[in-house]
Amino acid sequence: MATTTARPAALDGSEDGRGLLTRDDRARLYRYMLLMRATEERALTLYRQGKVPGSYYDGHGQEAVSVGSAYALGPRDRACVLHRDLGAHLIRGVRPGRVLAQMMGRATGITGGRDGNMHFGDRHLGCVGMVSMLPDMALVACGLGLAFQIRREPRVAMTWFGEGSTANGVWHEAMNVAGIRRLPVVFVLENNQFAYSTPNDHEFAVDPVERAAGYGFPGIKVDGNDVEAVFSAAAAACERARTGGGPTLIECDTMRMHGHGAHDDMRYVPPELLEHWAARDPVEAYEARLAAAGIDTAAIQADVRAELERDTEWALQQPMPDPPTATDGVFAEVAEPLGDGEAPWSRWSPDREATHA
Amino acid sequence: MPELTYLQAISDALREEMRADERVFCLGEDIGRFGGAFKVTDGFIEEFGPDRVWDTPLAESAIVGTAVGAAVEGLRPVCEMQFADFISCGFDQLVNVAAKMHYRQGLAVPITVRLPSGGGFSGGPFHSQNPEAWMLQAPGLKVVAPSTPRDAKGLLAAAIQDPNPVVYLEHKHLYRRTKGEVPEGRYELPLGEARIAREGTDLSVIAYGAMVGVALEATEDLDGASVEVLDLRSLVPLDTDAILGSVRKTSKVVILHEATRSCGVGAEVAALIAENAFEDLDGPIVRVTAPDVPIPFSPPLERAVLPQVDNVKEACRELLAY
Ligand SMILES: Cc1ncc(C[n+]2csc(CCOP(=O)(O)OP(=O)(O)O)c2C)c(N)n1
Numbered sequence: 001m002a003t004t005t006a007r008p009a010a011l012d013g014s015e016d017g018r019g020l021l022t023r024d025d026r027a028r029l030y031r032y033m034l035l036m037r038a039t040e041e042r043a044l045t046l047y048r049q050g051k052v053p054g055s056y057y058d059g060h061g062q063e064a065v066s067v068g069s070a071y072a073l074g075p076r077d078r079a080c081v082l083h084r085d086l087g088a089h090l091i092r093g094v095r096p097g098r099v100l101a102q103m104m105g106r107a108t109g110i111t112g113g114r115d116g117n118m119h120f121g122d123r124h125l126g127c128v129g130m131v132s133m134l135p136d137m138a139l140v141a142c143g144l145g146l147a148f149q150i151r152r153e154p155r156v157a158m159t160w161f162g163e164g165s166t167a168n169g170v171w172h173e174a175m176n177v178a179g180i181r182r183l184p185v186v187f188v189l190e191n192n193q194f195a196y197s198t199p200n201d202h203e204f205a206v207d208p209v210e211r212a213a214g215y216g217f218p219g220i221k222v223d224g225n226d227v228e229a230v231f232s233a234a235a236a237a238c239e240r241a242r243t244g245g246g247p248t249l250i251e252c253d254t255m256r257m258h259g260h261g262a263h264d265d266m267r268y269v270p271p272e273l274l275e276h277w278a279a280r281d282p283v284e285a286y287e288a289r290l291a292a293a294g295i296d297t298a299a300i301q302a303d304v305r306a307e308l309e310r311d312t313e314w315a316l317q318q319p320m321p322d323p324p325t326a327t328d329g330v331f332a333e334v335a336e337p338l339g340d341g342e343a344p345w346s347r348w349s350p351d352r353e354a355t356h357a
Numbered sequence: 358m359p360e361l362t363y364l365q366a367i368s369d370a371l372r373e374e375m376r377a378d379e380r381v382f383c384l385g386e387d388i389g390r391f392g393g394a395f396k397v398t399d400g401f402i403e404e405f406g407p408d409r410v411w412d413t414p415l416a417e418s419a420i421v422g423t424a425v426g427a428a429v430e431g432l433r434p435v436c437e438m439q440f441a442d443f444i445s446c447g448f449d450q451l452v453n454v455a456a457k458m459h460y461r462q463g464l465a466v467p468i469t470v471r472l473p474s475g476g477g478f479s480g481g482p483f484h485s486q487n488p489e490a491w492m493l494q495a496p497g498l499k500v501v502a503p504s505t506p507r508d509a510k511g512l513l514a515a516a517i518q519d520p521n522p523v524v525y526l527e528h529k530h531l532y533r534r535t536k537g538e539v540p541e542g543r544y545e546l547p548l549g550e551a552r553i554a555r556e557g558t559d560l561s562v563i564a565y566g567a568m569v570g571v572a573l574e575a576t577e578d579l580d581g582a583s584v585e586v587l588d589l590r591s592l593v594p595l596d597t598d599a600i601l602g603s604v605r606k607t608s609k610v611v612i613l614h615e616a617t618r619s620c621g622v623g624a625e626v627a628a629l630i631a632e633n634a635f636e637d638l639d640g641p642i643v644r645v646t647a648p649d650v651p652i653p654f655s656p657p658l659e660r661a662v663l664p665q666v667d668n669v670k671e672a673c674r675e676l677l678a679y
Pocket residue numbers: 084132133134135161162163164165166168190192194195196256
């Protein structure tokens with residue numbers, strides 16, 4: 001099976017070239033990227049003020065990956081979201097305030113203080129919270145896909161991971177079972193050039209996207225800083241998965257513009273490399289495109305700023321968890337399966353269902 | 358009531374749960390066309406089809422990890438490790454993904470992981486282990502270890518219906534050697550309740566799994582002593598009331614397990630008794646276990662390591678005379 005490079009989305013400024021995105025969709029893609037960046041910037045400030053305990057990680061510079069890919073998901077699809085992918089949580093319906101409360105270890109954060117930083121998933125919105133061990137969630141995503149397949153449901157599981165994670169044996173097991181059973185899973189590989197301090201040439205001898213063919217399904221490589229290119233690839237992969245075509249591996253080429261965590265000064269990254277990628281910032285590039293197409297990006301920016309102010313204020317007022325509850329909830333009394341998430345892509349809105357279903 | 362082997366009882370429980378509840382499916386290596394290394398799922402693929410009896414590739418992380426995903430989507434997967442020993446290869450998915458999920462995210466993970474465990478057949482260091490103590494250090498897992506066919510069936514049904522990850526230890530030595538009456542039809546036994554296998558007043562032997570039979574045999578006729586045998590059945594949750602109740606009655610206790618000694622179930626039970634029933638004891642708490650060595654292959658070496666009827670007799674006699 002050949003590895004292909006996705007056709008970049010059309011740059012005509014009015015639509016994506018495949019008729020998948022409306023003008024409102026494009027405004028929303030921009031809004032989610034901006035919201036991810038703004039939420040993470042605010043979280044970093046809170047971290048520096050000592051309000052976020054532990055460590056802090058973000059996906060600065062990678063906004064187009066999680067936003068573009070998660071935007072393709074339908075309400076009943078499921079997601080195992082990783083640590084650089086806040087955009088996916090926002091798209092599924094998690095409010096920024098709850099993310100900030102989560103990071104500050106507050107009782108109303110998604111995990112109620114049980115887990116920190118990006119280790120969360122709102123089960124009511126169809127997300128399974130990640131564990132640290134990378135890339136364990138790739139197998140969980142396979143299991144979600146297995147359930148859809150056994151029940152003959154046209155649904156998709158999506159998961160994300162960095163290129164560093166493709167070196168772990170678990171990744172091989174996930175790719176192999178997905179290939180054997182043609183599971184409806186979309187694997188989004190974020191090649192942000194480094195795993196912590198380890199560069200690509202220490203991570204693999206062959207570009208991991210090439211490996212998809214070895215597992216019997218397509219691997220495609222896209223510009224991970226072009227939100228519409230990521231979206232197009234993800235939408236096609238979801239469609240394939242939904243119609244019995246099996247899994248897809250999408251490699252998004254991008255760059256981690258911050259350190260691995262807030263403690264990391266990135267001195268191992270050559271400055272020219274950072275400059276190269278800084279000139280290709282995904283949020284700024286998309287803003288320019290939309291502004292040229294006549295979309296009022298300033299209004300979106302103002303709207304996001306206001307939302308963040310409100311949500312930050314709310315988050316800062318949230319209580320810390322009650323210490324005696326620390327031993328509660330080790331065991332479940334009942335098994336409540338995952339709920340459905342929000343799906344802002346116009347394809348999923350009721351009036352569009354007929355034309356796109 | 359029909360007499361069934363331990364293995365038939367496990368097989369029946371699984372088959373009946375699959376017939377009654379379409380969410381239940383099983384996955385593991387060679388469990389389909391071959392019927393499983395021990396034939397627990399013999400005939401299942403013919404009855405339930407390949408979607409519900411998945412012959413997985415050789416990949417224990419994949420078995421446990423995909424089970425977690427299917428479970429949170431509403432199914433009830435039952436994983437088979439070909440031998441309990443191989444859970445080490447799927448351990449991360451079990452202890453980090455499955456066990457912690459509800460505590461961290463409020464998301465229940467109703468999976469069952471069947472572990473054919475134990476030694477006694479020259480299985481050697483990699484096909485003889487009793488890995489239960491590993492599981493006790495992973496909060497969020499329930500752990501059961503039945504000793505009779507009746508318990509094996511009722512506890513497996515309960516494990517499958519439980520909303521938590523349950524590790525089900527099925528001792529290989531019991532598979533075809535142990536027979537007993539098993540009620541027909543579906544039934545569940547509660548997880549977390551021990552069973553008095555024999556009442557007694559002079560001394561308590563606390564055991565589980567294959568060692569319950571060893572305890573009964575060793576103490577059947579012990580110079581006229583009245584020995585109580587308590588079958589724990591469930592290691593998490595542990596029936597602390599039953600343990601303390603038995604100790605308070607007899608004042609002397611031998612804890613018996615086939616697993617290695619240090620930080621094993623016996624250590625936990627001994628600590629529990631020391632903390633809560635110290636005043637009731639009339640002698641030291643005694644453990645009979647495998648020593649801290651891998652289980653060797655050659656029969657005389659293996660016998661030297663695994664607790665034998667005579668070791669239990671000797672330990673009981675000494676304690677009775679204390
Ligand atoms: C199995 C495992 N080993 C080590 C770590 C510690 N660790 C956390 S993130 C990271 C780098 C991950 O790199 P990559 O998968 O490329 O993702 P990125 O952080 O670059 O997005 C490491 C080594 C881990 N989380 N999991």
